[in-house]
Amino acid sequence: MNKSQKIKAELFKDIIMGIIILxxxxxxxxxxxxxxxxxEVGTGGMTFATYPLAVASLxxxxxxxxxxxxxxxxxxxxxxxxxxxxxxxAVKNNQSLYFKRLGSVILLIIYARMIGEINFFISSMIFLFxxxxxxxxxxxxxxxxxxxxxxxxxYALFIYFxxxxx
Amino acid sequence: MFxxxxxGFANCFDPINFTLLFLGTFLGLLVGALPGLSSxxxxxxxxxxxxxxxxxxxxxxxxxxxxxTKLGGSFSAILLRTPGTPASACTAIDGFPMAENGxxxxxxxxxxxxxxxxxLTSWIIAVTCIPIISAVAxxxxxxxxxxxxxxxxxxxxxxxxxxxxxxxxxxxxGLLIGSMGMDKSDAIExxxxxxxxxxxxxxxxxxxxxxxxxxxxxxxxxxMKTTSQLITEKFKIELPSFKDFCKRWRAWSIGSFFGAVVxxxxxxxxxxxxxxxxxxxxxxxxxxxxxxLGEPDGVIAPETANNGTTxxxxxxxxxxxxxxxxxxxxxxxxxxxxxxxxGVTLMKTGAxxxxxxxxxxxxxxxxxxxxxxxxxxxxVYILRQHRSLLFPFVxxxxxxxxxxxxxxxxxxxxxxxxxxxxxxMEERGFPVVTIVLGVILxxxxxxxxxxxxxxxxxxxxxxxxxLPRIIILGIIIFLVFNEIKQGLIREKLSxxx
Amino acid sequence: MRNIxxxxxxxxxxxxxxxxxxxxxxxxxxxxxxxxxGGTDTIARGFAGAFSKAAGVDVVxxxxxxxxxxxxxxxxxxxxxxxxxxLLTGSTDMIGLSTFRKMPFKAVGSLDPxxxxxxTPTYILAHKDRGYTSLEEVIKKSKANPGKLTAGIGxxxxxxxxxxxxxxxxxxxxxxIIAYDGGASLKKATIANEIDICIIHSPVLLNEVKAGxxxxxxxxxxxxxxxxxxxxxxxxxxxxxxxxxxxxTRGLWAPKGTPKDVIKKLEKFIKAAATSEKxxxxxxxxxxxxxxxxxxxxxxxxxxEQGVYTDIKGKFMSK
Numbered sequence: 016m017n018k019s020q021k022i023k024a025e026l027f028k029d030i031i032m033g034i035i036i037l038x039x040x041x042x043x044x045x046x047x048x049x050x051x052x053x054x055e056v057g058t059g060g061m062t063f064a065t066y067p068l069a070v071a072s073l074x075x076x077x078x079x080x081x082x083x084x085x086x087x088x089x090x091x092x093x094x095x096x097x098x099x100x101x102x103x104x105a106v107k108n109n110q111s112l113y114f115k116r117l118g119s120v121i122l123l124i125i126y127a128r129m130i131g132e133i134n135f136f137i138s139s140m141i142f143l144f145x146x147x148x149x150x151x152x153x154x155x156x157x158x159x160x161x162x163x164x165x166x167x168x169x170y171a172l173f174i175y176f177x178x179x180x181x
Numbered sequence: 182m183f184x185x186x187x188x189g190f191a192n193c194f195d196p197i198n199f200t201l202l203f204l205g206t207f208l209g210l211l212v213g214a215l216p217g218l219s220s221x222x223x224x225x226x227x228x229x230x231x232x233x234x235x236x237x238x239x240x241x242x243x244x245x246x247x248x249x250t251k252l253g254g255s256f257s258a259i260l261l262r263t264p265g266t267p268a269s270a271c272t273a274i275d276g277f278p279m280a281e282n283g284x285x286x287x288x289x290x291x292x293x294x295x296x297x298x299x300x301l302t303s304w305i306i307a308v309t310c311i312p313i314i315s316a317v318a319x320x321x322x323x324x325x326x327x328x329x330x331x332x333x334x335x336x337x338x339x340x341x342x343x344x345x346x347x348x349x350x351x352x353x354x355g356l357l358i359g360s361m362g363m364d365k366s367d368a369i370e371x372x373x374x375x376x377x378x379x380x381x382x383x384x385x386x387x388x389x390x391x392x393x394x395x396x397x398x399x400x401x402x403x404x405m406k407t408t409s410q411l412i413t414e415k416f417k418i419e420l421p422s423f424k425d426f427c428k429r430w431r432a433w434s435i436g437s438f439f440g441a442v443v444x445x446x447x448x449x450x451x452x453x454x455x456x457x458x459x460x461x462x463x464x465x466x467x468x469x470x471x472x473x474l475g476e477p478d479g480v481i482a483p484e485t486a487n488n489g490t491t492x493x494x495x496x497x498x499x500x501x502x503x504x505x506x507x508x509x510x511x512x513x514x515x516x517x518x519x520x521x522x523x524g525v526t527l528m529k530t531g532a533x534x535x536x537x538x539x540x541x542x543x544x545x546x547x548x549x550x551x552x553x554x555x556x557x558x559x560x561v562y563i564l565r566q567h568r569s570l571l572f573p574f575v576x577x578x579x580x581x582x583x584x585x586x587x588x589x590x591x592x593x594x595x596x597x598x599x600x601x602x603x604x605x606m607e608e609r610g611f612p613v614v615t616i617v618l619g620v621i622l623x624x625x626x627x628x629x630x631x632x633x634x635x636x637x638x639x640x641x642x643x644x645x646x647x648l649p650r651i652i653i654l655g656i657i658i659f660l661v662f663n664e665i666k667q668g669l670i671r672e673k674l675s676x677x678x
Numbered sequence: 679m680r681n682i683x684x685x686x687x688x689x690x691x692x693x694x695x696x697x698x699x700x701x702x703x704x705x706x707x708x709x710x711x712x713x714x715x716g717g718t719d720t721i722a723r724g725f726a727g728a729f730s731k732a733a734g735v736d737v738v739x740x741x742x743x744x745x746x747x748x749x750x751x752x753x754x755x756x757x758x759x760x761x762x763x764x765l766l767t768g769s770t771d772m773i774g775l776s777t778f779r780k781m782p783f784k785a786v787g788s789l790d791p792x793x794x795x796x797x798t799p800t801y802i803l804a805h806k807d808r809g810y811t812s813l814e815e816v817i818k819k820s821k822a823n824p825g826k827l828t829a830g831i832g833x834x835x836x837x838x839x840x841x842x843x844x845x846x847x848x849x850x851x852x853x854x855i856i857a858y859d860g861g862a863s864l865k866k867a868t869i870a871n872e873i874d875i876c877i878i879h880s881p882v883l884l885n886e887v888k889a890g891x892x893x894x895x896x897x898x899x900x901x902x903x904x905x906x907x908x909x910x911x912x913x914x915x916x917x918x919x920x921x922x923x924x925x926x927t928r929g930l931w932a933p934k935g936t937p938k939d940v941i942k943k944l945e946k947f948i949k950a951a952a953t954s955e956k957x958x959x960x961x962x963x964x965x966x967x968x969x970x971x972x973x974x975x976x977x978x979x980x981x982x983e984q985g986v987y988t989d990i991k992g993k994f995m996s997k
Contacts, residue, residue: 173585
């Protein structure tokens with residue numbers, strides 16, 4: 016991929032981000048009042064909705080500027096851009112990295128779910144060991160020792176000392 | 182006053198008091214360095230332990246923790262870009278790049294010097310100008326706080342490298358995140374999506390730990406193969422000399438100024454002072470483009486401001502019974518529990534304890550300096566470990582820090598979500614720091630603006646009612662024009678490239 | 679066959695007695711739904727020491743603040759009903775969460791009250807520079823300039839809100855009610871003379887009253903027991919013709935479904951702690967001697983206060 020193609024790929028990602036930002040800002044106008052409270056509540060010239068909607072409006076404007084400028088730059092860029100082959104290439108080149116990132120997030124979610132259900136010492140041990148493995152460590156003895164010692168330290172600090180109700 | 186202080190110092194040198202103060206400072210440094218754990222949390226844990234102590238020793242422990250966490254939070258901000266406390270978030274902007282450049286010990290050293298210096302100057306100002314500080318605390322009202330908050334926000338482009346547009350988008354997103362939950366004035370839910378967990382919004386510690394901690398881990402995973410250590414091989418423990426520190430007088434004098442002035446204003450405190458100090462130092466620096474890449478002034482300014490708020494926060498607590506921040510609020514509760522009555526008469530009825538606390542504040546600063554300087558080697562050693570060893574621990578600490586904010590699991594999920602979101606935004610060039618700025622300052626600005634308007638009966642001219650407000654407004658307008666000018670210059674430069 | 683059946687029954691019965699007889703055998707957690715350092719939190723911590731002694735186990739206070747006290751309540755609702763997690767908050771704070779707006783969760787009725795420990799009326803203060811000596815004087819001034827005088831309260835939903843609305847409603851006073859985000863902010867605004875009157879739970883700011891900085895101009899309930907004799911005779915709302923008693927009683931709640939003997943034991947501990955010398959000493963330092971309510975008396979109090987609130991809400995706060 017030459018430089019211009021790389022730039023085009025980046026611009027495509029910018030456009031996606033722009034769309035995300037706009038969806039957030041426009042979405043605010045639909046979700047700012049989930050309890051259907053009447054807007055007159057509040058005194059002093061501002062209601063509970065004034066501030067968030069003002070910020071959402073500003074974000075919409077800024078988001079539009081960002082999206083449009085990225086879009087214009089994208090169109091001006093003369094290289095070809097094939098989404099599917101780009102994704103295939105990116106995954107091929109960065110497989111390990113993407114796997115690590117996704118794995119970290121999933122591991123964190125599982126760990127969060129385990130807190131409170133499984134004994135903290137055990138869940139932390141499993142988390143640490145799995146994370147070490149995920150990050151390409153294969154020195155199993157060191158990993159095990161650190162997992163156990165680390166969980167012990169965490170237990171002492173958070174359960175015993177800080178008395179968290181886990 | 183003077184005799185009172187001498188008596189206070191004498192009390193502090195009592196072996197038990199001295200030891201307790203030392204232990205508190207040590208604990209504060211340690212707890213502050215753990216990502217996600219804050220000073221109020223540490224003090225609350227120690228409260229039951231202090232019940233069996235007399236009033237002064239109990240409060241000395243708390244003061245030690247208070248002072249210690251202010252620096253400790255910066256250690257994790259510099260080494261892991263996961264600030265221990267919100268006030269340390271600003272230190273991460275230049276502190277973390279310094280660590281990545283192999284200058285971790287330098288950054289930690291500057292942070293320690295700055296914290297000590299900030300604490301010292303704020304102490305001197307506090308004890309010599311008690312009436313002035315009390316007056317500032319009392320006279321500053323909601324309109325002033327709102328304007329100060331806006332001033333901090335406007336300085337946002339001080340934190341953006343490159344596109345000002347992206348900086349402001351980040352701030353807006355931060356402001357929206359900060360407004361989730363029941364609003365402070367009417368208790369009406371906003372953006373809760375019908376969820377009970379979101380009824381009170383995204384807890385602050387979760388936002389901090391997610392946007393800074395988790396997103397750093399996700400993005401730095403890409404570096405795991407290329408460099409085998411967080412610091413390059415060529416590193417050595419290089420501590421700044423006293424002369425080096427003195428040379429950067431602009432940074433620490435601006436930091437102390439903001440710490441002393443803003444610190445006395447209850448409700449803004451360290452969270453506002455650090456950002457204002459950083460922004461001002463950057464704007465007035467000879468090489469502003471270096472900020473954000475590892476410029477020592479970018480560590481000195483917020484650190485000095487951070488500890489510089491301690492004196493300003495304690496004086497209103499002792500003279501008026503008004504807490505400057507969450508930690509001093511807990512100390513007020515502790516005073517009641519030990520048979521004292523905080524309020525306007527405490528200086529008279531509890532003089533011994535008051536002077537002891539003031540003396541303890543200074544001593545704690547000195548102890549913090551000594552302990553921290555010695556501990557830098559230890560911290561840097563930890564940092565030398567491979568990322569694959571460090572990151573799992575960072576993730577666990579961040580998870581538990583988020584959990585501890587509300588003692589429930591939801592903040593952890595919020596932190597993970599924000600971590601992924603922050604990572605994606607940073608990939609597209611949006612500095613996560615601006616989002617954090619929005620989350621910190623947003624609620625302060627909204628709440629204070631609304632109260633100011635309610636007190637003034639919807640009269641917006643109240644924001645120009647007093648001289649300080651006019652001055653702040655003037656600064657804001659000046660800053661806005663300055664940012665636009667700088668933005669245009671940057672556009673021109675990037676076009677000519 | 680019958681012998682075996684009887685023995686098994688005895689064993690199971692005996693075992694369950696042993697299990698139940700073991701309460702409490704680990705630390706009890708008390709959740710305070712407000713910030714550390716605030717009024718309820720300070721009272722809770724003052725109480726914890728005495729309670730721990732009575733129960734014979736450690737007592738851990740956890741602050742879970744947010745949403746005008748709702749977050750802490752929700753957490754206790756979700757907790758296991760084994761007597762190891764309790765809620766400590768004000769009676770009128772709980773009632774407020776149920777009464778004023780449709781909340782996405784239930785407050786009163788969702789937990790079982792086990793006892794009350796500290797009662798304080800809500801009183802009305804004014805800065806000495808304002809020169810007000812009585813509530814009637816301020817009401818008169820406010821009636822002449824409706825919407826001009828400000829009344830600060832410490833947050834929505836609580837007793838402060840009710841008192842303010844009762845005064846506005848029954849006397850047509852026309853105060854502009856400003857809801858601060860907590861006692862600390864309200865304290866600061868009062869000491870700094872930013873508002874005309876301050877409605878706050880006694881005995882907060884008592885120190886400033888003693889120092890002459892603030893005047894007590896009215897109260898929602900009798901101040902006869904407060905530790906400052908000068909204000910013990912302050913006119914109550916009822917004496918001014920406003921049919922409302924407003925105050926707050928801090929008490930403890932347990933999750934629904936907590937076993938009856940655990941509740942019985944809890945009541946015993948709470949009684950011992952609330953009447954202990956240690957808690958009395960704390961209370962007197964704070965401003966009021968403690969008052970103990972059994973769980974039944976506390977429930978009756980809650981119903982009484984609920985009546986007042988629903989009445990005032992219906993009449994003056996329909997939004």
